[in-house]
Amino acid sequence: MTGPAVTEPAFFILAALVDAPRHGYGIVGEVERISGGRVRLRVGTLYGVLDRLVADGLVEPDREEIAQGRLRRYYRLTDDGGRRLAEDAQRQAENARIAERRLRGWRRAATP
């Protein structure tokens, strides 16, 4: 049973955690990098989504460090989070294929 579609910020946060646990600022940077600069997460948005992802069991705290007297919490992707990301990626790919097929016919019709 697939879950509901994830939002774009949630999708990119999950994707950013695939290869390694990251802290908040690390997630922001990785999301911006893998989206080609298109998705720039504000801190309010990031933690609103992280809160939901943790509550849904898709992300979990990995470890905490104190750096320069400041708490730094790392997050990692759970198995459920990886599955949800894969499902959503497949869903988006399927949507893109449908749109591409339709657009090919439209482009042919539009070409004189």
Next chain:
Amino acid sequence: MSERGEDPDMSEPSGVGTERQPSTVERRYRSLLRVLPAAYRATWEEDMVATFLASMHSDDPEEAELIAELGRPGMAEVASVLALAVRLRIPGLRLELGGAGAPPRGLLYGAALRLVALVGLLVNAAAALAAFGSQLWVNGWVPLLPGPSDELRQATAPGFWQMMWVPAAVAWTLAFVALLLGYRRAAQALAVFALLAELARTVASTVDFVSGARPYLVTIWAALFVNVLIVLAMGAFHRDAPPVRRRPWLVALPVAILLVLGANYLSLHVGAWSLAVDWSAAYSLVFLVFAAGYLALPALPALPGLRGVRAAHRTLALAVLAVTVFAARSVSLLDYAAFGPAPQRLGLLAAGVLEAVAVLVAGLPLVALAARAVRGTHAPVHAGGVYG
């Protein structure tokens, strides 16, 4: 600025957030985070502050110092935190107003506010339908009644913005009906629309007042304020709110229309004393009748129809109405004092003060009973369609 994602804390301390004393930018960000619920902040605040400060970090010591002392969260960041606050607080507000899982006190507040909203909508719908009926009569379209005088016909010819009473009246009526039928979102949207139309009319009336075409001012702004409270109280009709029991309200509507028509008729036949038959007087009189009956209930014989009428949420609703009516009556006395016709001014003021005192006398025991009910709320209020 460092590349996003690079660890700014691995370098030598360069200013932002590295001192034991919080920097100005950190203090400002923590102030912004206070819009978030305390429980959420307890879990996430330090994380958010660390991430924010990391995003503001600069490798240039001078720039870092400037940021530390003068920096502030940007508009986009402020907007993201405010949006998060709204998203987090909506479930809490729903709980406060009796949503699913609400504590007993939340159920009580929700039930009382819904009753206040229904009373307010009933009054506005009755006034609207009475106004339509009156307009039909002024236009000579009511065959059984003698027509209006020419003077009255001329006096009721309003300007464009004053005609905003028409869309407001339609919207109030439809909002009331929609709520009875269970279309709460439509009712809320219609009420907001009605309020905006009332605002336009109130502004137009204020312009008329300034130009000397209208005799009073405070009363109309007080009426607008009451309507704002009605619209806010409609927020208690959330998705977990029980359905409204329609019959009592459908019976009350024609009775209310007749009362309004009666007051309108009276105001046309008392000459210079017409100011005494204003909305504040009407609210006061109706409130007094209901308050007296409600307070007298324990002393009445235990008739079947009266069993269960006295309930905590009704007491609280009447207390809220007492405060509202008293405030409206009190501020409208300013209109009497400033603009009442000279020969009748003292009489108008005396009548108005008498009404305000009567509302106060009836309202105080209701407020005391309501406070006791709120303090003593333990068991859930029976909230199954009891609005009547």
